[in-house]
Amino acid sequence: MRIGLDMMGGDFAPTEAVKGVKLYLDAVASDVHLVLIGDEQQLAPLLAEAQLDQSKYSVVHSSQVVGMDEHPTKALKEKPQSSISIGFHLLKNEKIDAFISAGNTGAMMVGTYYSIKAIDGVQRPTISTLVPRENGSYGLLLDVGINADCKPENLAQFALLGSLYSKHILQVNNPKIGLLNIGEEEGKGNLLAQATYPLLKENKQINFIGNIEGRDIFSEKADVIVCEGFTGNIVLKMAESFHEIALKRNIHDDYINKFDSESYGGTPVLGVSKPVIIGHGISKGTAFKNMIQLAQQMIDSKLLEKIKESFVAKDAQ
Numbered sequence: 001m002r003i004g005l006d007m008m009g010g011d012f013a014p015t016e017a018v019k020g021v022k023l024y025l026d027a028v029a030s031d032v033h034l035v036l037i038g039d040e041q042q043l044a045p046l047l048a049e050a051q052l053d054q055s056k057y058s059v060v061h062s063s064q065v066v067g068m069d070e071h072p073t074k075a076l077k078e079k080p081q082s083s084i085s086i087g088f089h090l091l092k093n094e095k096i097d098a099f100i101s102a103g104n105t106g107a108m109m110v111g112t113y114y115s116i117k118a119i120d121g122v123q124r125p126t127i128s129t130l131v132p133r134e135n136g137s138y139g140l141l142l143d144v145g146i147n148a149d150c151k152p153e154n155l156a157q158f159a160l161l162g163s164l165y166s167k168h169i170l171q172v173n174n175p176k177i178g179l180l181n182i183g184e185e186e187g188k189g190n191l192l193a194q195a196t197y198p199l200l201k202e203n204k205q206i207n208f209i210g211n212i213e214g215r216d217i218f219s220e221k222a223d224v225i226v227c228e229g230f231t232g233n234i235v236l237k238m239a240e241s242f243h244e245i246a247l248k249r250n251i252h253d254d255y256i257n258k259f260d261s262e263s264y265g266g267t268p269v270l271g272v273s274k275p276v277i278i279g280h281g282i283s284k285g286t287a288f289k290n291m292i293q294l295a296q297q298m299i300d301s302k303l304l305e306k307i308k309e310s311f312v313a314k315d316a317q
Helices: 015-027 040-050 072-078 083-092 105-115 152-168 191-202 229-248 285-300 303-316
Strands: 002-006 033-038 057-061 098-101 126-132 138-142 176-180 207-212 224-226 266-270 276-279
Touching (some): 002 083, 002 285, 015 033, 033 083, 105 276, 138 152, 152 176, 152 191, 152 224, 152 303, 176 191, 176 229, 191 207, 276 285
Parallel strands (some): 002 033, 002 098, 098 276
Antiparallel strands (some): 266 276
């Protein structure tokens, strides 16, 4: 298993990326080989200082970096030697089995769409976020930002993608699917929610429990919460602010600490044919380690094969 990591992406790269690699290699006993993509001159002293097992990684040099504020499509076109461009080239040509970056999110999405494509039947890939719950478990919320405007069919597909992720990665047996809405009753909500409800209700591949409200998001009522990316991104940013407020007020609480983006690393792009994981721009060592572990989990669980099978079965119905 070869996992590619963009060492130049993120606000604290490459220092924190190297720390994440060390945390992963020190903590996880596996046959994973890490392909570190970045500027060799910058990486060499950091890797030497980290004293890593050199048999566990290799370095692929990149002479360019896509900045966080650059136009995604333009940057990838004009910077073919950037760490993101090289990462997608390696993924497309099966030199690596997964690709991770905390760099420019737009460039990661453009690279995903144009290099590895969506799984047959998936109209729009989606990104999700883990939702900490008081009992110590995690729920899943999707979409959280790349699909601000959606059709009902898109949300129905997000429900299936989220259900498969919850089952095979979060180990939830028969995940409960809820549609985020302003009321529990069928028929509530805006036109999108009203039109999505019957599609989820008739889908035999998921365990749809109906509408859930904002107060239910952090409870165990639903394991997967479905919404369009506009609403999901607002919920995500609001939830992350809980942790920031707690730190400012010097409040230490185990549950609130789970809202720290470091604790879960990054989010996979669900619905594409190979594992791509996008990290937060402010990712530090722990987040990079967790993203590598997630990539390994996705490959070990054969999640993408299961998604492909489910969409083939859905089309056959």
